[in-house]
Amino acid sequence: MPGDTLNVATKAAAQNHYDAIVIGSGISGGWAAKELTEKGLKVLMLERGRPLEHVKDYKTAQQSPWDAPHRGTATPADKEKYKVANRGWAIGHPDLSFWTDEEDCPYTEIKPFTWWRSYQMGGRSILWGRQSYRLGDIDFEANAKDGIAIDWPIRYKDIEPWYTYVEGFAGISGSQEGLPQIPDGNFLPPMELNCVEKDVAARIKQKLNRHLIIGRTANVTGPLSGRTQCQFRNRCWEGCPFGAYFSTQSSTLPAAQKTGNLTVRPYSIVTRILYDKDSKKATGVEVLDAENNKTYAYTSSIVFLNASALNSAWVLMNSATDVWPDGLGSSSGELGHNVMDHHYNLGASGKVEGYLDQYYYGKRANGFYVARFANLFGDKRDYLRGFGYQGSASRQGWARDIAE
Numbered sequence: 001m002p003g004d005t006l007n008v009a010t011k012a013a014a015q016n017h018y019d020a021i022v023i024g025s026g027i028s029g030g031w032a033a034k035e036l037t038e039k040g041l042k043v044l045m046l047e048r049g050r051p052l053e054h055v056k057d058y059k060t061a062q063q064s065p066w067d068a069p070h071r072g073t074a075t076p077a078d079k080e081k082y083k084v085a086n087r088g089w090a091i092g093h094p095d096l097s098f099w100t101d102e103e104d105c106p107y108t109e110i111k112p113f114t115w116w117r118s119y120q121m122g123g124r125s126i127l128w129g130r131q132s133y134r135l136g137d138i139d140f141e142a143n144a145k146d147g148i149a150i151d152w153p154i155r156y157k158d159i160e161p162w163y164t165y166v167e168g169f170a171g172i173s174g175s176q177e178g179l180p181q182i183p184d185g186n187f188l189p190p191m192e193l194n195c196v197e198k199d200v201a202a203r204i205k206q207k208l209n210r211h212l213i214i215g216r217t218a219n220v221t222g223p224l225s226g227r228t229q230c231q232f233r234n235r236c237w238e239g240c241p242f243g244a245y246f247s248t249q250s251s252t253l254p255a256a257q258k259t260g261n262l263t264v265r266p267y268s269i270v271t272r273i274l275y276d277k278d279s280k281k282a283t284g285v286e287v288l289d290a291e292n293n294k295t296y297a298y299t300s301s302i303v304f305l306n307a308s309a310l311n312s313a314w315v316l317m318n319s320a321t322d323v324w325p326d327g328l329g330s331s332s333g334e335l336g337h338n339v340m341d342h343h344y345n346l347g348a349s350g351k352v353e354g355y356l357d358q359y360y361y362g363k364r365a366n367g368f369y370v371a372r373f374a375n376l377f378g379d380k381r382d383y384l385r386g387f388g389y390q391g392s393a394s395r396q397g398w399a400r401d402i403a404e
Helices: 002-015 027-038 076-081 142-146 156-170 195-208 248-258 309-318 399-403
Strands: 017-023 043-046 212-214 262-265 268-276 281-289 295-305 368-370 389-391
Touching: 017 027, 017 281, 027 043, 027 248, 027 295, 043 295, 156 248, 195 212, 195 368, 248 262, 268 295, 268 309, 295 309
Parallel strands: 017 043, 017 295, 043 262
Antiparallel strands: 212 368, 268 281, 281 295, 368 389
């Protein structure tokens, strides 16, 4: 009967409707799911990659390096398969399944662009470097003072309570330093600089008035509900079975699941956001199932797009309509432009003599941080703004001496 067909369609539509849809399960997607479910909303979290279960799927985290195949080094076949990862440290991961299969998911480069992707539950929250610094008034006021770009619509005082809230849940260890360029936060106890780092810090403070401090990292160093303190193994990128660093799996996902309001759907590639031009609102998403190649539609009152910088831009551009021909919400022509990369692995090293009677505890999953000093507090350069940088000191291995 026609009425029966209509009833089935209506029932299916109701089953595919949620209060909110979160696209992506990484750091921001996990936070969105946590906050929305804790407020009582029924939430669908869509992840384009595989499921990744906390602890169980950290397959190398408890394995000794010498027990790993090839001692944890990549084979020629690995390097051929993961050509982008092979451009840097990513190829050294003992479990390359944490990185996206580049043969299944290639991308075109006009100029070289190293894009390390992690399509799995938790996204790159499993693999991030965990360094966590607040922006301050110096950052929020920079555009207006420099006379470039667009002034921020908010200031530090507007976001400061939210920094405090997030730090309290995520667990950020750090020291209180009183530096306006990196405001202090709601920190767990700091890790300790080692003897060489303390000496260097004192010297550059005395001679250059620059500040070398212990890094502010999302590793638990004090009591925090549901998680264990950092074990100082420095194996965070393999996944932490102790839940000692902040990730979707260790933190936001359990909180969201605890509410009973979360539905998680892996292998779900969002191809576009559905838009209603009459209400001028997003009404849901279209999903390509990566396992069966079928397309599904899910509707909601709220859509959160948390698919990382490049994929979020791609989803918006692919959601173009006659109302938004350049991509959903693109009225300025800037969508898909102005990507900011992270300058990584640029630096220098040196050898320090002495300190043979001193050592340090464990393998600290953190380094030091030299806070921005350029174009601040009377320092003038021939460029705008400045930078901070990271580093560490450690006792060298003995292999070099044997080789010599």
